[in-house]
Amino acid sequence: MNYDLRAVHPAALFALLAALWGGSFVWIEVGLDYFPPLSFAALRYDVAGLLVVAYAAATVDRWRPRGREWLPVAVTGVFVIGAYHGLLFLGIQHVSGAVAAVLIGLTPVFTAGFAAALHRGEGFDAPRVVGVLLGFLGVAVVAGVGPAGLAGNHTGGVLLVLGGSVAYALGTVLAPEGDSLPLRTTEGWAMLGGSALLHVWALARGESIGSVSWTPEAIVAFAYLTVLAGAVAFLLYFHLLAAVGPTELNLVGYVEPLVAAALSWVLLGQVVGPRTLAGFGCILGGFALVKHVQLRRLLGGVRGRVAGV
Template identity: 30%
Template sequence: MQANNHMTVQSWLLLGALSVLWGGSFFFVGVAVREVPPLTIAAIRVLLAAVILQGVLRLSGLTLPWRGEVWRAFGMAGLLNNAIPFGLFFWAQTQIPSGLASILNATTPIFTVLVAHVFTADEKLTPGRLLGVLLGFAGVAVMIGVDLLSGLGRNVLAQGACLLGTLSYAFGAVYSRRFARLGVKPMQVAGGQFIASSAILLPLALLVEQGWQIPLPSWQSIAAIVALAALSTALGFVIYFRIMVAAGSNVNLVTLLVPVSAILLGVLVLGETLALRHLAGMVAIALGLAAIDGRVLKVFRR
């Protein structure tokens, strides 16, 4: 059994839900990183997510498979999907604004279509797919605003870290397709992946940042880390792998929708103003996603 690359209506709805959960992650990290070092946040995030998912697996009557090939896959997925990108993005957010980090995060689909073209047989690059991804990225840039784009070129190391993180996400999405062939359910994949990434990040965080010397953070930072682990991570990655079963590496299109969700949540919950550039960016993203999906173009051709 292998994931395909067709986006159903259910896949698009799940992608929208995931964008809301991951849109909140930039806010949660922005709150927590003021008091807690980045690697420590990443380690606590995956450890709490692993604990939560083990409880959910037990309640669901599921257990983790113990085959060696499955745990080797968990280890690689944990490295590519969690340990590398979380560490890089969390450190970068101590150096650059969260908005700029979210723009750079939106390059994930660009890297993903290139990686998928090289390493898969059924997700080859097409003109419509590439055009859609570029349109979507342009929409994100317009929506976030030229003020943040003017920061490109400053603090190159942090921005390079973000781009390396998105490249890791791209390889992680393509690599994780193998779990469908191994017969591992999405919730099991998420649970096993977080155990593996905890084993990577916890010793690294203790060695580099010596978390036992960090003063007790405020309740706001603690709440942000718990929400980051439970919502953006545990629940988010269960949805992520469920989409992957149906739509392959198209799951990384979520990074184009994350800024849309963040802005709409700001308008609906915080009473922020929806600017013209936001609407223009959303239109460009919608056109890009339609080009990637392909069905709208087929209707026009007919």
């Protein structure tokens, strides 16, 4: 697969990745009718982790970490797999998958904030400060914060999903720099470690895998999340990260809510309201301001490629 992907235009792979990850929010929502949330997340990464580790073993020499190489695996497993997905699955019990996809769009803003605080980023100039504020305004709009207080009863779900976004951003920043372990190796073992943590968390919460209802809908949701949105999507991610770079690839997070909204309408009959759309616009604008330097470079590169055609 690694070699075949080079023959496919990155834009097509980007669209496919956005579709797979955007759809995952809706299939989580579907699957939660049949699975306890933390057990659902744990089982997903049991399977996805085994598939990615198997792929690493077949394609790279360093498919198993050694010594200090376990540190980035542990950080990623705890924060990016365990904490992020645990809080996300718990949150989607209270908000729709489409709303969760919008809220997760704040992750790059959190990442920039943590990176600046730990002196791993570019610091905060005026546009970045405005971008952070605009991103939080978007969250407030989605949550329904207003003069009369909070609209609706989904505030707990919003906070859980935001907690997942914070965990993902913190894990991204805390991961040791300069690690030369292949990304597929790091991610595969992190998935397995994160799934183990999720199983422990599920047991502490009183969940039981025996309570899973293996209906046809549950099987489709599980297969989608483990194989398509899990293993296949991460392999696309590894390829695109090398092909287009992290700034351009970050934009996939702002296509995912559009996919989630469309799929929510088709599968669940849910229509995303104007408040959520307005919040998405604020979060997208916040991302553009926080990443304004990288986006200018990216646009300059695109113009250069177009001019050279």
